[in-house]
Amino acid sequence: MDVFDRLKAATPADWRSYIDHDFVRQMGAGTLPQTAFRTYLVQDYLFLIQFARVYALATYKSRTLADMKAAQAGLAAIFDEMDLHVRLCDRWGLSPEDIEAAPEHQATIAYTRFVLDCGAAGDLLDLHVALAPCVIGYAEIGRNLAPNGIDALGDHPYREWIAEYAGDAYQAVAANARHHLDDLAARAMTERRFDELATLFGKASRLEADFWQMGLDANR
Numbered sequence: 001m002d003v004f005d006r007l008k009a010a011t012p013a014d015w016r017s018y019i020d021h022d023f024v025r026q027m028g029a030g031t032l033p034q035t036a037f038r039t040y041l042v043q044d045y046l047f048l049i050q051f052a053r054v055y056a057l058a059t060y061k062s063r064t065l066a067d068m069k070a071a072q073a074g075l076a077a078i079f080d081e082m083d084l085h086v087r088l089c090d091r092w093g094l095s096p097e098d099i100e101a102a103p104e105h106q107a108t109i110a111y112t113r114f115v116l117d118c119g120a121a122g123d124l125l126d127l128h129v130a131l132a133p134c135v136i137g138y139a140e141i142g143r144n145l146a147p148n149g150i151d152a153l154g155d156h157p158y159r160e161w162i163a164e165y166a167g168d169a170y171q172a173v174a175a176n177a178r179h180h181l182d183d184l185a186a187r188a189m190t191e192r193r194f195d196e197l198a199t200l201f202g203k204a205s206r207l208e209a210d211f212w213q214m215g216l217d218a219n220r
């Protein structure tokens, strides 16, 4: 079991609340209302802006060049991911400036500032554990929503979103993040510290679930 699997195994209810959230199920079934998806996607863009700051903080908290390079790869992946948001929002007549001007929802503030605080108050391992549900979790969700591969999605209404996270490029980013987390834990984690890290991981997973819920609530 790698560290990521251990963290999931330590917080099964939190993890399920995120990975199997109704938003995810409805997206997979293609029944998710557009309003919910749009609200989510605009907030996710704001989320990613804050996550770019998280990776800058990860660079600052790095003691080795290898850790800095991992942070740089995370930042580059965020910018790639934002191209998806820009493309989809453009079809709805929303420019990046429009999205940036949108007010941040409480769920967005709660999650992003939580992760930033984990990094500010803690060390690089705390920061990467708080990031793990995000970067590695979306790869798992993408795979779950495309069980027979991207081509089998046909004209699925959320094909582009699913293809982004199920695609080779994102899967590789997540696999690298997972290896890096293992490597960091081998250097910085004591067994005594594991429970504390699992608590962080569980909280971050719950905040991810709240983020999906924010999208669903917009449709009520």
Ligand SMILES: Cc1ncc(CO)c(N)n1
Binding pocket: 044, 047, 048, 081, 133, 134, 135, 138, 208, 211
């Ligand atoms: C809320 C959220 N979590 C994780 C990711 C993956 O980067 C994302 N784009 N948004």
